[in-house]
Amino acid sequence: MIVCHCNVITKAVIAEAIEELVADDPYRLITPGLVYRQLGKRGKCCGCFPQVVALIVDRLEQFQTSNPGYTVQRTSIAPGLQADLARPGAFEGIALAPVRQRDL
Numbered sequence: 001m002i003v004c005h006c007n008v009i010t011k012a013v014i015a016e017a018i019e020e021l022v023a024d025d026p027y028r029l030i031t032p033g034l035v036y037r038q039l040g041k042r043g044k045c046c047g048c049f050p051q052v053v054a055l056i057v058d059r060l061e062q063f064q065t066s067n068p069g070y071t072v073q074r075t076s077i078a079p080g081l082q083a084d085l086a087r088p089g090a091f092e093g094i095a096l097a098p099v100r101q102r103d104l
């Protein structure tokens with residue numbers, strides 16, 4: 001399944017890049033931009049970024065399940081901001097923040 005139509009990148013390729021980044025450093029802040037850099041690509045319209053964020057969250061949650069000391073903190077998005085976040089480029093600067101258990 002193609003997730004990024006601008007760069008013709010499949011879900012499997014994106015998931016593999018996320019896997020490499022998590023394996024390298026699970027406490028690194030993983031953003032769609034970082035995933036695309038790992039692939040040697042760049043976001044163009046960035047319409048795929050919400051799907052890439054969902055893949056990042058899924059992978060980090062899987063990692064948390066297999067590593068109980070690792071915690072991913074989700075930030076809730078206010079309903080009024082959800083429409084704004086649906087526009088292209090809205091995810092620039094927004095990232096998921098892995099948190100070490102001792103930081104909580």
Ligand code: FES
Pocket residue numbers: 003004005006007042043044045046047048049
């Ligand atoms: S669909 Fe991925 S950058 Fe446009």
